[in-house]
Amino acid sequence: MGKKKKVKNLEAILTRAEKLFRKANYPLAKREFEKARKMVKPEDVEKLRDIAEKIKICNKEAEGLKAEDLVRRAKKYARKGSPHEALRCFEEAYGISGEDWIRKKIDRLLAILHDHDISKAARDAETAGEYLKAADLYEQVFAAQNREDILFKRARCLVKAGRYKEAISIFRGLDVRDNSAVYDYGFALAKEGRYYECLKVWDNIKSQDSGFTEQKETVRVLLKADLYNRFNEAKDFGRIYDETKYLVNSAGLQGLDGLLEYSKYAWIDELWKEEQYETIAELLTRPPTEIRHALVPLYAKTYFKLAEMSNTHLDDLRLFWLNAVYSGVSGKLSSRPEEDERVRRELIQMAEGLIKRHVSTEDGSAEGLLTLWNIEQKLIKDLHALVGNRQDLAHLVLTPQLAARFGKSAQVLQLIRENMSFFKNKEHYLIAGSYYSVAAQALFHMENGEYEEAIANLPNETNGDEFVDYGVNRVEFAYGLYCLENGGSKLGRYFEGSPALFDISPGYEKELIEKAMNVYEIHKLTRYKEVLNSIHR
Numbered sequence: 001m002g003k004k005k006k007v008k009n010l011e012a013i014l015t016r017a018e019k020l021f022r023k024a025n026y027p028l029a030k031r032e033f034e035k036a037r038k039m040v041k042p043e044d045v046e047k048l049r050d051i052a053e054k055i056k057i058c059n060k061e062a063e064g065l066k067a068e069d070l071v072r073r074a075k076k077y078a079r080k081g082s083p084h085e086a087l088r089c090f091e092e093a094y095g096i097s098g099e100d101w102i103r104k105k106i107d108r109l110l111a112i113l114h115d116h117d118i119s120k121a122a123r124d125a126e127t128a129g130e131y132l133k134a135a136d137l138y139e140q141v142f143a144a145q146n147r148e149d150i151l152f153k154r155a156r157c158l159v160k161a162g163r164y165k166e167a168i169s170i171f172r173g174l175d176v177r178d179n180s181a182v183y184d185y186g187f188a189l190a191k192e193g194r195y196y197e198c199l200k201v202w203d204n205i206k207s208q209d210s211g212f213t214e215q216k217e218t219v220r221v222l223l224k225a226d227l228y229n230r231f232n233e234a235k236d237f238g239r240i241y242d243e244t245k246y247l248v249n250s251a252g253l254q255g256l257d258g259l260l261e262y263s264k265y266a267w268i269d270e271l272w273k274e275e276q277y278e279t280i281a282e283l284l285t286r287p288p289t290e291i292r293h294a295l296v297p298l299y300a301k302t303y304f305k306l307a308e309m310s311n312t313h314l315d316d317l318r319l320f321w322l323n324a325v326y327s328g329v330s331g332k333l334s335s336r337p338e339e340d341e342r343v344r345r346e347l348i349q350m351a352e353g354l355i356k357r358h359v360s361t362e363d364g365s366a367e368g369l370l371t372l373w374n375i376e377q378k379l380i381k382d383l384h385a386l387v388g389n390r391q392d393l394a395h396l397v398l399t400p401q402l403a404a405r406f407g408k409s410a411q412v413l414q415l416i417r418e419n420m421s422f423f424k425n426k427e428h429y430l431i432a433g434s435y436y437s438v439a440a441q442a443l444f445h446m447e448n449g450e451y452e453e454a455i456a457n458l459p460n461e462t463n464g465d466e467f468v469d470y471g472v473n474r475v476e477f478a479y480g481l482y483c484l485e486n487g488g489s490k491l492g493r494y495f496e497g498s499p500a501l502f503d504i505s506p507g508y509e510k511e512l513i514e515k516a517m518n519v520y521e522i523h524k525l526t527r528y529k530e531v532l533n534s535i536h537r
Contacts, residue, residue: 010039014051021054029058126153131161148174156184164188179205183212195223196243203250220251227259237267268298277305281313300324307354314358318373321351323402326384327394348377368448375447376400379435386415386422400435412436413467427505430470439471446475451482470504473497477508481515484527491527492534499535 017032037051125134138154151170158167171185182204189198198219205212224247231240241263247253248260264283271280280302300320306313325347355370376399387393396403396412403409416433423429435443438459445454454475462468480494502509516528 010036013039017054021058027058029054033058126157131157132163135161135163152176152178152181156181159184159188162191164191168192168194176201177204179207190219190222193226195219195226196239196246199223199246199250217251220247220253223247224253224256227256227263231259231263231266234266237263237270241267265295265298272302275305277302277309281306281316296320296327297324304351304354307351307358311354311358314355314369317351317354318369318376319399319402319405322348322373322376322380322399323397326380326397368450371448372401372444375435375444379432382423382432383412383415386419400440403436404440409436430467430504433467434471434474437465437467437471439468439475442475443471446478451479455479469497469500473501477501480531481512484515484524484531491531495531495535 013032013036017029017036020029020032033051033055037048037055040047040051042048121137123134125131125137135154135157138150138157142150142154151174155167155170155174158164158170167184167188171181171188174181176182176185182201186198186201186205189195189201199216202212202216202219207213223243227240227244227247230236241260244256244260244263248256268280268283271277271283284299284302300317300323303313303317303320307317325344352370352373355373359367359370380397380399383397387397393415396408396415398406398408398412400409403412413433413436416429416436420429423432434440442454442457442459445451445457458472458475459468462472476494476496477498480491480498483491483494498508498512512532516525516532519525519528
């Protein structure tokens, strides 16, 4: 009975062990297999071998489960921010499984802990005022983590350590927005004598703090002194001009107008040598109301070059070229009067050739430009002859549009009035004056055949001015003729000033009569008859 019971117990234990084994409950299965092994007879080698194999598997699987549990715990510690505990679990799991991915996790954690230790050391050094040491440690942290905020910390520590150039090189590659970092960046630039860059950086700080405002003002004063020093050393006039302009526009510093102007023209001189005419034109855009005559040739030459190269700036060329040629501001064109006139004529032909070349491209605006050119050429030629060698009046030898721009029209008109005898007849005198009067724009439109624009630009009142009266009468007469040909109502009002025109020159009346005689359509003849009757009523 004892023997049968023992066998029965062995079979029950093995059955239970196998059941636990199949359910992957390896620790309990192992315990049951070990119980069974003690009960197996030594001669039952095959059963002992099978049990031993199962125990071996249980050991292996149990170790695997333990390793998995350790990995789960390690990850949990990592999520909770306990890298040291996570590392301990990963190392224990690796000791069990020896898997490569766990080794990589361990290496990564070791690196993080190392970085954490260095980061803490960097913060401690910064707190202790050891800024250079902190900067070096932050460099190590950045090499490991590649985070921009670490670079900011390094750069700011370098500023505090007085290593301004290194700090600037770091800040330059970052998107600096934080006010404290922006301040440190500007401070480093100022310490390196880069005052303009400092101010531009500090402009991003919107602060009314009195201390900061005073610092900015100090840097402005330093920049002002630096600009004068650089100008005296003739260094990079372009930068001097830009930085001076910035100071004037942003802070309104006094005493910089002269430097701004001189650096501008010194830069233009450099640009001219480099044939940078477009840049020169940009600098000359919107010239001041009052311009020294000495600068007129510069404007003229610049716009000539641009027109020559690309057919651009022709209107600017027209505005300045005739004035430069006739003003005589750069002295006589030659030592002999006849040679002087020849050179002047050649210069005029050069510019006129450019305008005509543009007209040949079938640009309608260029034709109008040529008309204005021809009118202004006659007018300035008369003024030049009127002034002669009188240097006190040379500044009034201007075309109508340039005279208007510089506020000289009234002076030119006074010059014409005082020299009425210079002109060959009354009409010549009135034509000259009218183009410098408030009727000038309407007259220019009239000459271009832009009759509607001419009428629209007439002054509302003439105030009894003979030049304005003449200009208004001429424009209205021309517009009246235009309407006679093209139709219109109440035409008589445009010929109310015609008798005065006829008294000045019979050519106007002759023109009207000839046009009437060449008309054959009944409706047009009727219009001409009504106008002639109203004039001679």
